[in-house]
Amino acid sequence: MKPTIYDVAKEAGVSIATVSKIINNKGGISEKTKKNVLRIMEELRYQPSVMATALTGKNTKSIGLILPDLANPFFSELARKIEDRGHDLGYSIMICSTDYKKEKEKKYIQLLKSKSVDALILASGFENEEVINNLLKERLPIAIVAKNFPSISINTVAIDDFQGGYIATTHLIKLGHTRIAMIARDVYSNRERLRGYYQALRDYELDYKFDFCFAPESNVETGQKIAMEIFDSPMPPTAFVASNDLLAIGVIQAARQRGLNVPRDLSVIGFDNTIIAEVFDPPLTTVSQPIGDMGKEIMDLTVGEITGEKSKRKVILVPELIIRKSTGILTNEIDD
Amino acid sequence: MKPTIYDVAKEAGVSIATVSKIINNKGGISEKTKKNVLRIMEELRYQPSVMATALTGKNTKSIGLILPDLANPFFSELARKIEDRGHDLGYSIMICSTDYKKEKEKKYIQLLKSKSVDALILASGFENEEVINNLLKERLPIAIVAKNFPSISINTVAIDDFQGGYIATTHLIKLGHTRIAMIARDVYSNRERLRGYYQALRDYELDYKFDFCFAPESNVETGQKIAMEIFDSPMPPTAFVASNDLLAIGVIQAARQRGLNVPRDLSVIGFDNTIIAEVFDPPLTTVSQPIGDMGKEIMDLTVGEITGEKSKRKVILVPELIIRKSTGILTNEIDD
């Protein structure tokens, strides 16, 4: 069996209180005893049980991370950064994927609470203010990353999605495109990006209309399917803004099926700058979210809240346009 | 504060033992009391504390997953499957990325033990038998996935790596290639794949020699760098077997820099069949590891060991060659 504090105490000939004080550096213990106990702990390979410690009111040093899909490169890269910073600060991470399902979101929040996590980090895809307010009431620290929840006062790290949509669209406009479509899943951040998109169109006095509708999922197939439909419309776009790299790739694949060359006949811009954008051919022009900073920052805020050392805040990072090869100057018209 | 079992008991006018029995479906409780207590639990939104439960000798219902890098698509896809199956069976997952570093591996194993995980799943990249033997001695259930550890009796799910290397190489040989190179990181599975590669060469009486050396990392840049060097050798290969999709992509990017067309001038075959293989252009021919099955299977074995319901076993899945567009018949010689 794993040794307990009792084993250490007995072996060292002291009380468990003494051992506990040594573990927690409480002082009031002579150097001699301390050395001795420490040695015994080594010998026995003693590790205090986090469970038992937590039961006495201390932290569990674990944090729950709820995100839509760990297999999505954006989230796995983000999770990795969060994990790294977490470990640096002494926390372990429990990850749960919701597939954008409300029931799963609820279920996992319950689950993580029952595991006594010290805090919860919610990554995008969440619309349910009520759930969040409940958590707030229970004084469980929570933080939101990769999404802004304007109405709630809560630690947040996100990019300026509006600006992201705006710079993506502007880039296309400057390349000469006038018929620019957007494709996005219906979540808050994307609505912001969409707003940025519309604003850019307005600022440059473009009024291209196409049959916009939100994508039901954020993956390659969905992007492809929707792009196909849009290509069939009377005045098809010459450029696309997609709300993530996967959708962008779907669009490009659809374009290929139609015999369209990217970027010659169609420009496509993605979002997130995941590894996929980098290795895809053509390499994707995309709006980069600074994933590393986001992960580190949200972890710091969260731990700050747990330890009570930091006041709550919202950190808005600026997105950056990464220009690669999937966008280009409009050269020939494809429809007439 | 979160309600405890005492709050429920008091509210319901019974003892905490009764409540506990109801929670654990122990019987010996009248329907009436049961209903009533259940109602109170609802009302109070009572959730038993996993911490406290664990302290009484029960399981924590959490499992540690140690893998090299969560940001690597292969592992994030695998982690997702493991997570899914885990949640189905009532377990949460704590994920730790080691970056193939031994110290981190050790550190995380300690950490997860102190958090009283019920079991540990180790995913590839681990060479340290001693560590594993120690864990075994402590009777902590552990399982290995995506890697075979032939000398140790331990739950394992892996593919037949030898066969994977063999079928990849054979495919290239059948396309007419005679100068086939391999690129891989130095871990056990890859040595097996390499063995399969050599076996195929031998079976078809090819004796192409090139300056093989293991890659220090498994990412795109490394693949690119190493491929560049190999291209510079006197008799460059016309085909590559890479030990994962990222390296394969690196090779293709190097080829492009050399003005080589894939697959016309160079065939490249990857490993893992991650999303990247699918979306890359040209879509990658690759050896597929059945990630979904692997994840589910390893979780089932692990939970089987925790509950004592299943005997230990090694499950060897068969890899499958996914033929896409990065390999083709050798048409023209590039060197003479």
Add this chain to the structure above:
DNA sequence: AACATTAGGTTAAGCGCTTACCTTAACCTT
């Protein structure tokens, strides 16, 4: 009527820790 049985509970110990409070002995003061 006297007793056994059983369904439906309760009591209390214990899981591995932390911590407020107590004890003890050595050392100071005046």
Add this chain to the structure above:
DNA sequence: AAGGTTAAGGTAAGCGCTTAACCTAATGTT
């Protein structure tokens, strides 16, 4: 020398739960 300090460490309660052992009232048995 009596009382006061102080350093070093011990005692025991309590965190939220499980469970073996025990209790009690109602029912069945003869």
